[in-house]
Amino acid sequence: MLNLNSPDSNSNSNSLQDPVSLNVGGEIYTTTLDTLTRCRDSMLGAMFTGQVPALRDKRGNVFIDRDGKVFRHILNYLRSSSLDLPDGFAELALLRREADFFQIRPLLEEIRRSEASAPLSLRGGPLGAMLMVDVDCKVRVLHFNLRRGPENYELRTCSVRVFAVDLFCTWRAFLALLCERFSYRTPQGPAAPRPCDPRQNRLKLEWVPRPDELPQDQYDKQRYRGLTVSDPEGAQAHADDAAAAALRSPCEITDMQRFVEELLTASLAEGFKVDSVTPDPADILHCTSLRLVKC
Template sequence: MSDLVTLNVGGKVYTTSRSTLTRFPDSMLGTMFSTAIPVKKDSQGHYFIDRDGKTFRHILNFLRTSHLDLPDNYKEIKLLKREADFYQIEPLIEAVQQKEAEIMAVGQNAMMNISLDQKVQTVHFTVREAPQVYSLLSSSMEVFIANIFCTCAMFLNHLGAKFFYYFNGNLSPVCSKAEDRNRIVLEWVGSVGGLPEEEYTRQNLKRLWVLNKEVNGFSVFVEEVLKIATSCGFSMDPTYPSSSDFLNNKIIRLTRYR
């Protein structure tokens, strides 16, 4: 029980543990409750912090769980951002920034156009069959190209953060070097049976992943893009493209009206 701490934050009283408050030692709360720095107390003997009491609920829940769980249609993200900065909880600051980006990504009218194309590429490689015995083999593979344009750069950044290139044994964000904030161009190959893993690196062949799933074709890619887009308020444009283009997986247009 000696670990319990009662706080008066802007008039709202919270009870928690000292270990929760010091979960991030470099934060303001971590310093306040792990050192001998004098701390103000109210008339009831509660530690007093002159900040927004209502918002502290989210600060405390993050300290408990390391997750930022906000109500639907949360309207005070800017206030929460200021409070996170005041308490200097770096993981929370990052989580609030991410949440702010997601809110902005779904908060305006937008149009997104996706053009899909593919080609066949032949690769040549050697396989060691025995000591000093090598065979020269060839394999044809599909190369997939997706050109994504969106008038909302914030949403496009949100979308791009969900996809990763797999290359040389590592995953890297697809838009880390994007020069155009409103456009992402992806080019990747599907996995090919019999092609040694080192050949993907040697021949500069990138594969695409979304979450924990490899994208081996347009069907998976389109499915994942639509999931992300519809969760952010987009819907299929009923007037474009023509049915033949859509059925051939050539062009997809989505719109969002707020």
């Protein structure tokens, strides 16, 4: 169980001693306070100088609910002030997202330079790459108690739609782009989807839009989460335009047709062409399965 550090548990940075153990999304790292506070104006700098309260897991590790595997590269950058990525690294977009969350500005600049100088941009990619998509929607009946008073509860019933998407793509970098474009909406804030197994090039999404008749606390109690879509490239190009940025704020995906539309927008922009649609090629937005090939 995770617990917020309380005053009794000496949660401020002065109580931390080297080495510091972190649990980042289930991955355990050991480092020093000097490394973690190398960028004082970053989120990590704020956490480990006592400006932001921290969570701890049951073993006492400082817990951060972010992508644990990608954090390795963030930590290495803080140690050496150099962005050294393995050959064939295909998660640069995810790394940029994490660096932005932690607000490590020098690292963000390094990532942008790497993206600009990459010999093979995302819009290149392998010809013949295949994207296969299966979509599903199930309706579930949910019963819950609505509190009317201290000892007065009313039994309510509502239906929720559970959307599920299974994507397989032979071009792994495109799945990374989708993980940046789509986000889960959770009580803790936006959360990036994660591939089930990066080696299998597969990404599964499941989300439940909240119906109006379901109170937010009951929705959260069921551990449901919504799905939003954004345009990272558009937001990047107009970062200084507050009005334009507001228009590009993440939009809720409330039906499967909107998801398919956004998926087509992303895939067609990267050179994919629709190869087959089931059940009706003339009604692609209501498909149950879809195959695209990069030309």
